[in-house]
Amino acid sequence: MSLDVAALRAQFPILSKTVDGKPLVYLDNAATTQKPQAVIDALVDFYTGTNANVHRGAHHLSDEATRRYENARTSVAKFINATVREEVIWTAGTTEAINIVANGVGQLLSEGDEVMVTELEHHANLVTWQQACRRAGATLNIVPIFDSGELDVDAFDRLLSENTKMVAFPHVSNALGTVNPIKLLTQKAKAVGAWVLVDGAQGIAHGGVDVQDIGCDFYAFSGHKLFGPTGIGCLWGKKDVLETWPVWQVGGEMIKDVTYHEATWGALPNRLEAGTPNIAGAIGMGAAVDWFSGLDVKALHEHEQKLLAYATQQAEALEGMRIIGTAPNKVGVLSFALDGAHPADIGFILDRQGVAIRTGDNCAQPLMKRLGVPGTARASFSIYNTLEEVDSLFAALKKAKMMLA
Amino acid sequence: MQLPSSDEIIDDLAFFDDWEQRYQYIIDLGKSIPGLPEDAKTPERLVKGCQSSVWLVESYDGSKINFDVDSDAVIVQGLLALVLAAYNNKTPSDILAFDIDGYFEALDLERHITPTRGNGLRAIVGKIQELAKANA
Numbered sequence: 001m002s003l004d005v006a007a008l009r010a011q012f013p014i015l016s017k018t019v020d021g022k023p024l025v026y027l028d029n030a031a032t033t034q035k036p037q038a039v040i041d042a043l044v045d046f047y048t049g050t051n052a053n054v055h056r057g058a059h060h061l062s063d064e065a066t067r068r069y070e071n072a073r074t075s076v077a078k079f080i081n082a083t084v085r086e087e088v089i090w091t092a093g094t095t096e097a098i099n100i101v102a103n104g105v106g107q108l109l110s111e112g113d114e115v116m117v118t119e120l121e122h123h124a125n126l127v128t129w130q131q132a133c134r135r136a137g138a139t140l141n142i143v144p145i146f147d148s149g150e151l152d153v154d155a156f157d158r159l160l161s162e163n164t165k166m167v168a169f170p171h172v173s174n175a176l177g178t179v180n181p182i183k184l185l186t187q188k189a190k191a192v193g194a195w196v197l198v199d200g201a202q203g204i205a206h207g208g209v210d211v212q213d214i215g216c217d218f219y220a221f222s223g224h225k226l227f228g229p230t231g232i233g234c235l236w237g238k239k240d241v242l243e244t245w246p247v248w249q250v251g252g253e254m255i256k257d258v259t260y261h262e263a264t265w266g267a268l269p270n271r272l273e274a275g276t277p278n279i280a281g282a283i284g285m286g287a288a289v290d291w292f293s294g295l296d297v298k299a300l301h302e303h304e305q306k307l308l309a310y311a312t313q314q315a316e317a318l319e320g321m322r323i324i325g326t327a328p329n330k331v332g333v334l335s336f337a338l339d340g341a342h343p344a345d346i347g348f349i350l351d352r353q354g355v356a357i358r359t360g361d362n363c364a365q366p367l368m369k370r371l372g373v374p375g376t377a378r379a380s381f382s383i384y385n386t387l388e389e390v391d392s393l394f395a396a397l398k399k400a401k402m403m404l405a
Numbered sequence: 406m407q408l409p410s411s412d413e414i415i416d417d418l419a420f421f422d423d424w425e426q427r428y429q430y431i432i433d434l435g436k437s438i439p440g441l442p443e444d445a446k447t448p449e450r451l452v453k454g455c456q457s458s459v460w461l462v463e464s465y466d467g468s469k470i471n472f473d474v475d476s477d478a479v480i481v482q483g484l485l486a487l488v489l490a491a492y493n494n495k496t497p498s499d500i501l502a503f504d505i506d507g508y509f510e511a512l513d514l515e516r517h518i519t520p521t522r523g524n525g526l527r528a529i530v531g532k533i534q535e536l537a538k539a540n541a
Contacts, residue, residue, distance in 0.1 A: 020424070342481075343457075343478075344456040352424050352428065374477065403428065403429065
């Protein structure tokens, strides 16, 4: 079945916006995706008719809010094939999810222990481990990549040892679009007994994530990159790991018994969710997951690959344009440099033509340094983008090239 | 080359009716200012935005402050030239009295100077105002 992109686009009110009189061409989807009406409606409905605090009220609204909030958790659990819904911990986003795990690692590790990440990391999956290692006195090892942006799996093997206690890597690179062989990497890391965290910030929106099949201990992702609201995300973890994991924030909701001088912790998922949660955000994320689950993932994947192939073909034909990130297995991300043009300048001129892209270090400064570029311009495609929009991108780029020559 | 004054720039930019000509003018203006020699681009002088880097060097002769700037992006360099037209070789009190937001609004470029833009322009303006305050 092929995808009806026009019908899909019609569900996203923002996509009919104009910028400086030109139709918006939104190609910054790796930064955040736009929201379908179903998600906007869920947020408005919640505040219009259901708003109350969860898990504590002795009244109708609180019961209703709690029901919707917990249903959202069930939706997310099903979406990633969690074993039980208690494995889904609400967080502010991917960054907080990784911080919960890194905080625990900082307490559980000691000198001589090793943590492994890759050269592909964005700051959220690097600074967290770097700082955890400093606290624990542990060593941080960085798995290199090839110039194509593909992970060097042999080097991954060489760096793994019985001292490796934690391995974290991205499902998909935000800057280059590389899809990592996460199941293979997980198997290798589990073989030495390490905990494995997959940073799913960029992986989740492409569908088909099955945490049990991957075999990892943790999978972290954000709602806003999955057509949901900002400020909400999820840490999925294996039940037996999360049950004993060092608590993150402490306070209300996460406790069992409290005296003035002592406290005991509640059961999952509450023990890792202190305070009043982002109720509307969770309900919005649940709505996003429900909406996305109604789509044909295979057709979405094919459409995204078609956009990437078409853009790649045009990029290769444009003189002076160099694609940064040429791994064989990529999502719809086209990072590039244009001879003689700074990415920021490209961004300015594209913006004036209604084309929204990301420019700069892509929140991955060490990776930019590794690739020998000050930054890149990055077009990232989502399911609602069209081949015509790819044409608009290249028309705008040709103008930028002319003006900046 | 002598930079036009801020008022002249407002007049010049108002004359163009399409954005390409306006941006070309800004790029050319950026190319008309001298920039900085490589060895002057030290980390202490770097004002980092996440999209582009800008460097600022100042000298104060007791009455006026002279600024030299450079950027690795040509449009940012042009925007910096607009900032210099307003601030260069002015007394600290003139600098502090100048309405930079009003100026960028008059140029119809206010979106480039919002604090959320990662181009370092707002940071440069902040630094210039700080230097003026210190010497006022």
